[in-house]
Amino acid sequence: MSDDRSALDRTIDKIGMGWYQWSLLALCGFGWMADNMWLQGVAVILPRVQDHFHISDSRIGILSSSIFFGMMIGAVGWGTCADIMGRRVAFQSTLFFAAVFGLLSPFMPNYGSLCLCFFFLGSAVGGSMPTDGTLFIENVPHAKRYLLTALSVFFSLGAVVSSILGAVIIPSHSCPESPDEPCDPNTQNLGWKYMLGILGVFTAFMCIARIVLFRMRESPRFLVASGRHADAVHSLRRIMSFNGHDYPLTIEDIMDGPQDIEQQKDAQPIGSGNARPPLSAGSHQMEYHATNESPDPHLSHNHTFVTPVEEQGPQLPAAPVFAPIPHVHLQKVSKLSTIPLIGHPLAAWLERMELLFTPEWRKTTILVWSAWALIALSYTMFNVFLPKLLESRAIQNGSGGRAQALKQYLFYAFAGVPGALLGAWMIETKLGRKGSLILSTLFTGVCTGAFVLVQSEGAVIAVTMAISLGATTMWAVLYGMTPEIFSTEVRGSATGMASALSRIAGMAAPLLGGWFLAISPSLPIYVSTVICFAAGACALPLPGDAHYPRSKNSSVTFAH
Incomplete structure (x- = not known):
C-alpha cells in the first residue's frame, strides 16, 4: 500500500482514527443534521403556516423554495470560501448564522418576512454539507473514508428530530381541523412557531459545540495544497497531541522527494499567506504531487497521474497543474477581479469552474452534477x-x-436512519459506488410509483418507509462518493456546486409539484418516479471502482 501513497497520505494513515477524528465525525454530523432538520421542519409546518397567514395552495410552495434558494447560494459561496480561505472558516460560520436566523424565524410578522428569513437561514445551513464532507474526508485515513457515507446517519436523524417535534407540538397547538370551527391564529395556531424556536435552540447548541467545546485545526491537505507546508506540520502535530500521540513529525513526513524538501527550506515561512502557484499554460494533464492525495481506488478516476519533476530555482511545491485555460477566459477573470467587493471571489470561483470543465474532468463533472440535480428534484x-x-x-x-x-x-x-449505514455497507461490496447508486435509485423510483397504488394505512406506512430507506441510501452513496472524485484544490467548489444544483432543483420542485398537483394528485408522484430513474441513468457511464487509477509512479489515462 505504501507504494500507492504520498508522504502526506502515509502520515495521515499513521495518525489513524483517534479522538480528534471521531470528534470531527460527530461535529460534521451536526451540520448534516441541521440541514435536513430544517428542511423537514419546513415540510411539517407548511400546512400550519398556510392556515396562519391564509396562503393559497399556489403560493405556499414559495416558503420551501425560499430555503432551497438560500441553500443554493450558500452551497456555492461556502464551498468556494472553503477552497480560498480554508475549511475552518466555513466549518465555524455556517451553523452560527443558521442558529441566528433560526432563532429569529418564529418572530417574523408576515409570510414575506418569513420567506426572507428562511432564505438567509438556507444560505447558512446550505453550506454545511459540502464543506463538512470536504473537511472530514481530508482528516481521516484512507481505510476510514467510508465513514463519510455513514455520516448520512446524522442527516436522517435531522428528519427524525423534526418529525418528533411535529408529532408532539403541532396537533395540540394548531387550529381545529374542521373548517366550521372558529380559530384565532395568533393564539391557537402557534405550534409551528414553537417548533421553529426549538429547532433554533438545537442549532445554537450544535454551533456552541463546534466553536467553544472543540478546537478545530485547519485541514493539513488544504494547507499543503496551498503551499503552507510548515503550517500543515504544525496542524498535524496538534492533531496528534489531541489524540494522545507524541512522535516526531517534520516536513519530510508530508513531502515526497528530497528536492521538494530543499525547495521548501527556501520557501516562505509560516504565515506568508495562501499563495498558490500559477496555472501552467502548457500542461495538458493533471499532475498529482505530495501537495495532494495520491491516487487510490477511493479517489478521482479517469484522470492522468504523473509524478512531476520540479523546475529549477526555489519554488513552493507545485499544486496540481490542469489543462490550459484559454487566454480569453483569463482576460475575463482579470477584468472581473477589479469589481469592488465581489470581484476577487467571483474571479476565483470562475477559475475553479473552468478547471472542472477541462477534458480530464468534464464528463465526470456533468454526470455527477446531473445526478445531484435530478435526485433532488425527484426527492x-x-x-x-x-x-x-x-x-x-x-x-x-x-x-x-x-x-x-x-x-x-x-x-x-x-x-x-438505517439507509446511511446500508449505503456505507453497499459501497464496500462488489456493487461499489456506481452500482450502489444505480440500485438505490431504481429501488426508490419503483417504491415512489407504488405510493399511488396503495390505499390502506398499513400499506401507506410500508411504502413510505421503503421510499425513505431507498432515498436515504441513495443520498448517502451520492454524498459519500462526490468529494472523493475531486482533488483538494477544487473539491470544495465541485461539491459546493453540486449541492447548489440540488438546491436549484429543490427550489423548483415545490413550484412544479404544485402545478402538477392542480392537474392530478397522482401526477407529481409519477413525474418524481421518472426523474428518479433518469438520475440512476446518469451513473451508468461512470467507471466502476476497479477502473480507478492506482499507481502513483505511472501515468495512467482513461478516456472520457
Whole structure:
C-alpha cells in the first residue's frame, strides 16, 4: 500500500482514527443534521403556516423554495470560501448564522418576512454539507473514508428530530381541523412557531459545540495544497497531541522527494499567506504531487497521474497543474477581479469552474452534477408535499386526520436512519459506488410509483418507509462518493456546486409539484418516479471502482 501513497497520505494513515477524528465525525454530523432538520421542519409546518397567514395552495410552495434558494447560494459561496480561505472558516460560520436566523424565524410578522428569513437561514445551513464532507474526508485515513457515507446517519436523524417535534407540538397547538370551527391564529395556531424556536435552540447548541467545546485545526491537505507546508506540520502535530500521540513529525513526513524538501527550506515561512502557484499554460494533464492525495481506488478516476519533476530555482511545491485555460477566459477573470467587493471571489470561483470543465474532468463533472440535480428534484417533489398528502388521505379515509398523518410521517423519518449505514455497507461490496447508486435509485423510483397504488394505512406506512430507506441510501452513496472524485484544490467548489444544483432543483420542485398537483394528485408522484430513474441513468457511464487509477509512479489515462 505504501507504494500507492504520498508522504502526506502515509502520515495521515499513521495518525489513524483517534479522538480528534471521531470528534470531527460527530461535529460534521451536526451540520448534516441541521440541514435536513430544517428542511423537514419546513415540510411539517407548511400546512400550519398556510392556515396562519391564509396562503393559497399556489403560493405556499414559495416558503420551501425560499430555503432551497438560500441553500443554493450558500452551497456555492461556502464551498468556494472553503477552497480560498480554508475549511475552518466555513466549518465555524455556517451553523452560527443558521442558529441566528433560526432563532429569529418564529418572530417574523408576515409570510414575506418569513420567506426572507428562511432564505438567509438556507444560505447558512446550505453550506454545511459540502464543506463538512470536504473537511472530514481530508482528516481521516484512507481505510476510514467510508465513514463519510455513514455520516448520512446524522442527516436522517435531522428528519427524525423534526418529525418528533411535529408529532408532539403541532396537533395540540394548531387550529381545529374542521373548517366550521372558529380559530384565532395568533393564539391557537402557534405550534409551528414553537417548533421553529426549538429547532433554533438545537442549532445554537450544535454551533456552541463546534466553536467553544472543540478546537478545530485547519485541514493539513488544504494547507499543503496551498503551499503552507510548515503550517500543515504544525496542524498535524496538534492533531496528534489531541489524540494522545507524541512522535516526531517534520516536513519530510508530508513531502515526497528530497528536492521538494530543499525547495521548501527556501520557501516562505509560516504565515506568508495562501499563495498558490500559477496555472501552467502548457500542461495538458493533471499532475498529482505530495501537495495532494495520491491516487487510490477511493479517489478521482479517469484522470492522468504523473509524478512531476520540479523546475529549477526555489519554488513552493507545485499544486496540481490542469489543462490550459484559454487566454480569453483569463482576460475575463482579470477584468472581473477589479469589481469592488465581489470581484476577487467571483474571479476565483470562475477559475475553479473552468478547471472542472477541462477534458480530464468534464464528463465526470456533468454526470455527477446531473445526478445531484435530478435526485433532488425527484426527492423534493415527493417529500415536501408528503405531510399534506398524508393528511388529506387520512381525512378522506376518516382515520385520524392530522395526528394520524404526523404519526405516519414519523415512521417515514425513522425508516431513513438505517439507509446511511446500508449505503456505507453497499459501497464496500462488489456493487461499489456506481452500482450502489444505480440500485438505490431504481429501488426508490419503483417504491415512489407504488405510493399511488396503495390505499390502506398499513400499506401507506410500508411504502413510505421503503421510499425513505431507498432515498436515504441513495443520498448517502451520492454524498459519500462526490468529494472523493475531486482533488483538494477544487473539491470544495465541485461539491459546493453540486449541492447548489440540488438546491436549484429543490427550489423548483415545490413550484412544479404544485402545478402538477392542480392537474392530478397522482401526477407529481409519477413525474418524481421518472426523474428518479433518469438520475440512476446518469451513473451508468461512470467507471466502476476497479477502473480507478492506482499507481502513483505511472501515468495512467482513461478516456472520457
